[in-house]
Amino acid sequence: MITTPGAISQRKLKVTGIVQGVGFRPFVYRLARDHHLAGWVCNTSSGVEIQVAGATAAVDSFVRKLSTDAPSLARIDAILQVDAEPWSREGFRILVSKNLAATQALIPADVSTCPDCFREIMDPGDRRYQYPFTNCTNCGPRFTIIRQVPYDRPQTTMAAFALCPECRAEYENPEDRRFHAEPTACPRCGPWVWLEENGAVIEEEPLKAAGRLLREGKIVAVKGLGGFHLAADARNEEALLTLRSRKGRVAKPFAVMVRDLAEAELLGKLGDLERSLLQSPERPIVLAKTRVNSPVSPQVAPGNNYLGLMLPYTPLHLLLFEHAPPALVMTSGNLSEEPLEFTNAGARTRLEALADALLLHNRDIEVPCDDSVVRPVDAAMVMPVRRARGLVPRPVRLPLPTPPVLGVGAEQKNTFCLAWERTALLSQHIGDLDTAETFDYYRQAIRHFAGLCRQEPRVIAHDLHPQYLSTRYAREQEGVRLIGVQHHHAHIAACLAENGRTEKCLGIALDGTGYGPDGTVWGGEILVADLADFSRAGHLAPVRLPGGDAAARDPRRMAAAFLKAAYGEGFAAAADRLDLKFTAFEWQVLRRQLDTGLNSPLTSSAGRLFDAVAAALGVCRVRTYEGQPAVELEMSADPEEEGFYELEPPQGNESLILDTPALFRAVMEDFWSGAGVEKIAARFHNSLVRLLAAVCARVREQNGVELAALAGGVFQNALLFTKLRRRLEELGFEVLFHTQTPPNDGSISLGQVAVAAARLQKEEKN
Numbered sequence: 001m002i003t004t005p006g007a008i009s010q011r012k013l014k015v016t017g018i019v020q021g022v023g024f025r026p027f028v029y030r031l032a033r034d035h036h037l038a039g040w041v042c043n044t045s046s047g048v049e050i051q052v053a054g055a056t057a058a059v060d061s062f063v064r065k066l067s068t069d070a071p072s073l074a075r076i077d078a079i080l081q082v083d084a085e086p087w088s089r090e091g092f093r094i095l096v097s098k099n100l101a102a103t104q105a106l107i108p109a110d111v112s113t114c115p116d117c118f119r120e121i122m123d124p125g126d127r128r129y130q131y132p133f134t135n136c137t138n139c140g141p142r143f144t145i146i147r148q149v150p151y152d153r154p155q156t157t158m159a160a161f162a163l164c165p166e167c168r169a170e171y172e173n174p175e176d177r178r179f180h181a182e183p184t185a186c187p188r189c190g191p192w193v194w195l196e197e198n199g200a201v202i203e204e205e206p207l208k209a210a211g212r213l214l215r216e217g218k219i220v221a222v223k224g225l226g227g228f229h230l231a232a233d234a235r236n237e238e239a240l241l242t243l244r245s246r247k248g249r250v251a252k253p254f255a256v257m258v259r260d261l262a263e264a265e266l267l268g269k270l271g272d273l274e275r276s277l278l279q280s281p282e283r284p285i286v287l288a289k290t291r292v293n294s295p296v297s298p299q300v301a302p303g304n305n306y307l308g309l310m311l312p313y314t315p316l317h318l319l320l321f322e323h324a325p326p327a328l329v330m331t332s333g334n335l336s337e338e339p340l341e342f343t344n345a346g347a348r349t350r351l352e353a354l355a356d357a358l359l360l361h362n363r364d365i366e367v368p369c370d371d372s373v374v375r376p377v378d379a380a381m382v383m384p385v386r387r388a389r390g391l392v393p394r395p396v397r398l399p400l401p402t403p404p405v406l407g408v409g410a411e412q413k414n415t416f417c418l419a420w421e422r423t424a425l426l427s428q429h430i431g432d433l434d435t436a437e438t439f440d441y442y443r444q445a446i447r448h449f450a451g452l453c454r455q456e457p458r459v460i461a462h463d464l465h466p467q468y469l470s471t472r473y474a475r476e477q478e479g480v481r482l483i484g485v486q487h488h489h490a491h492i493a494a495c496l497a498e499n500g501r502t503e504k505c506l507g508i509a510l511d512g513t514g515y516g517p518d519g520t521v522w523g524g525e526i527l528v529a530d531l532a533d534f535s536r537a538g539h540l541a542p543v544r545l546p547g548g549d550a551a552a553r554d555p556r557r558m559a560a561a562f563l564k565a566a567y568g569e570g571f572a573a574a575a576d577r578l579d580l581k582f583t584a585f586e587w588q589v590l591r592r593q594l595d596t597g598l599n600s601p602l603t604s605s606a607g608r609l610f611d612a613v614a615a616a617l618g619v620c621r622v623r624t625y626e627g628q629p630a631v632e633l634e635m636s637a638d639p640e641e642e643g644f645y646e647l648e649p650p651q652g653n654e655s656l657i658l659d660t661p662a663l664f665r666a667v668m669e670d671f672w673s674g675a676g677v678e679k680i681a682a683r684f685h686n687s688l689v690r691l692l693a694a695v696c697a698r699v700r701e702q703n704g705v706e707l708a709a710l711a712g713g714v715f716q717n718a719l720l721f722t723k724l725r726r727r728l729e730e731l732g733f734e735v736l737f738h739t740q741t742p743p744n745d746g747s748i749s750l751g752q753v754a755v756a757a758a759r760l761q762k763e764e765k766n
């Protein structure tokens with residue numbers, strides 16, 4: 001090292017990004033020591049502060065390596081440098097955290113067990129052998145145990161456990177993998193597990209006993225990282241039928257946790273992308289094609305060609321598989337529609353009727369968080385379906401700066417989003433806000449998030465739907481400015497924002513329902529939109545929604561509505577031919593609704609079109625979970641079929657209308673002439689793609705916009721998504737889509753803050 005007197009620097013650095021809870025301070029410590037620098041490092045509520053003194057060349061190299069050699073879980077947004085006053089400190093130290101008023105410190109997400117910790121828990125010679133709460137600076141709980149920032153042990157639910165001398169020595173030793181690993185623990189000083197059956201603790205070793213019960217076909221509630229799962233043997237048909245009946249979940253697919261990758265290969269067809277997602281530190285549920293002759297019961301995912309697979313992500317799960325069957329259904333521990341259970345007391349009261357035993361532990365969960373779900377679309381693209389554990393609260397960078405804004409989200413698949421400057425933090429998946437319990441949980445979660453970020457937004461962006469509970473929440477807040485954002489505009493804005501774009505695009509928003517400013521129910525929209533504003537360039541033809549919400553729950557009603565739209569007065573004969581099995585009374589009411597429009601608003605919903613086709617073809621006539629008809633229609637389509645129906649190009653003055661009744665008629669004619677359902681389902685998809693692409697081409701002729709954005713829950717349909725993307729690209733469009741946040745209503749809150757930010761910026765300029 002060169003230490004000429006003239007080449008000495010003292011520098012103060014501020015590092016922002018994901019730099020807490022990821023082993024950043026020990027990394028800085030070791031880096032400083034390797035460069036022979038004196039000084040200190042410290043967590044603050046805005047990130048990490050560092051002061052270093054030493055040879056200028058060494059300081060420069062140190063600063064460079066802060067970015068290039070940072071721990072894999074860290075994400076550095078910026079390093080600010082200023083010269084510091086000379087000081088006389090010897091050596092390099094880690095100082096106690098500072099508590100500043102404003103915080104930009106980003107909270108780390110939970111991380112699955114790392115290979116080093118895995119080795120320790122499997123090594124009979126290690127003091128953490130078989131210990132279910134083993135973790136280190138590279139892995140373990142984070143977001144789910146943090147009460148306050150900065151992220152230090154006393155501010156987490158681990159505060160209840162005093163470190164034993166051995167753990168303390170590791171925690172204080174910069175050479176150790178557990179140096180400042182806030183949730184570190186061992187069998188001597190950390191949390192423990194036990195098993196309760198009928199309110200009594202079982203004497204047997206708890207993981208062994210839980211494994212035995214699972215092998216016997218019992219249902220065990222397992223307290224994990226972000227809440228409870230209900231676990232059952234995925235090969236045991238009877239156990240799964242019991243679980244379905246207790247949970248009131250008829251057909252919605254269950255996720256499966258498998259012992260290891262080899263077991264996953266037996267169940268699902270895995271490519272390189274699926275394998276790497278399964279093994280990633282985030283450990284999401286990965287949707288993979290089910291293998292023919294998969295050993296799991298068809299009750300895992302009836303009517304679905306895909307299986308939600310995940311690998312164990314905590315030592316507790318890993319150790320459970322030493323005793324349990326190799327594939328376990330692991331479904332959220334809750335009654336249908338209620339929030340995820342995450343406390344021992346809550347599990348004892350509310351999961352007792354669902355589970356035969358409770359596998360509990362005494363590390364409290366501060367923030368409940370479901371498993372994340374991702375769907376690989378092709379070899380290069382992953383679509384998030386649910387963003388929660390492992391991904392939240394990873395920020396999304398906004399393409400424009402904003403004052404603090406809260407986006408309160410939609411009604412279903414709710415998330416909310418807190419944004420300031422260029423940072424947007426989406427909450428974990430909250431669920432559907434239609435129960436009092438979920439709405440309470442939503443309010444608490446907003447408070448907790450705002451506390452962690454130390455932001456008090458004075459602007460709230462909300463959906464236009466006056467009945468959404470999220471809208472009601474927004475209106476109850478005092479002293480804030482409200483900005484209303486149309487639902488499908490929010491979808492498109494979210495897609496633009498997560499792609500870092502602000503310019504005008506052709507937004508294709510396809511989903512179930514959203515409040516339309518014209519008093520109809522929107523859901524199949526082609527918008528010309530930027531972040532601030534939009535116009536409706538095209539939409540699916542409006543048809544009746546007979547009985548309102550009842551039509552969304554019963555796909556047969558939508559089949560009848562489309563028959564009426566397609567055949568006019570001849571629709572009753574057509575319905576007879578389909579044998580939709582309405583009772584005489586139901587049919588009488590339905591006819592009146594379709595004839596008079598009574599309690600039957602008009603809708604351009606794409607989701608309802610899929611419902612109608614699925615019901616008419618007999619693919620799905622009873623909907624037991626949201627999106628089921630569309631899922632089963634996609635699954636039934638022959639992916640090789642390229643045929644389509646010749647339809648009139650979209651017409652219209654103010655906006656172009658896609659003639660979906662004509663599309664429906666073509667589907668019916670094909671069906672009645674004896675074509676196979678697999679072919680028809682595929683031709684339906686292909687024809688819809690052509691109609692949508694035709695609208696885009698027409699709009700481009702008028703305004704020259706060549707950027708397209710695809711958003712809305714219907715795009716979880718990979719067949720529709722890939723075909724439309726391909727067609728638009730063939731036509732020369734640049735196509736944006738969701739890869740960081742879900743295309744469904746889980747990203748509405750992001751869209752809301754992006755629109756608010758753009759409108760506020762526009763106001764400022766005027």
Ligand SMILES: [Zn+2]
Nearest residue numbers: 114117136139
């Ligand atoms: Zn570890």
Ligand SMILES: [Zn+2]
Nearest residue numbers: 164167186189
């Ligand atoms: Zn210990």
Ligand SMILES: [Zn+2]
Nearest residue numbers: 511514713745
């Ligand atoms: Zn939506």
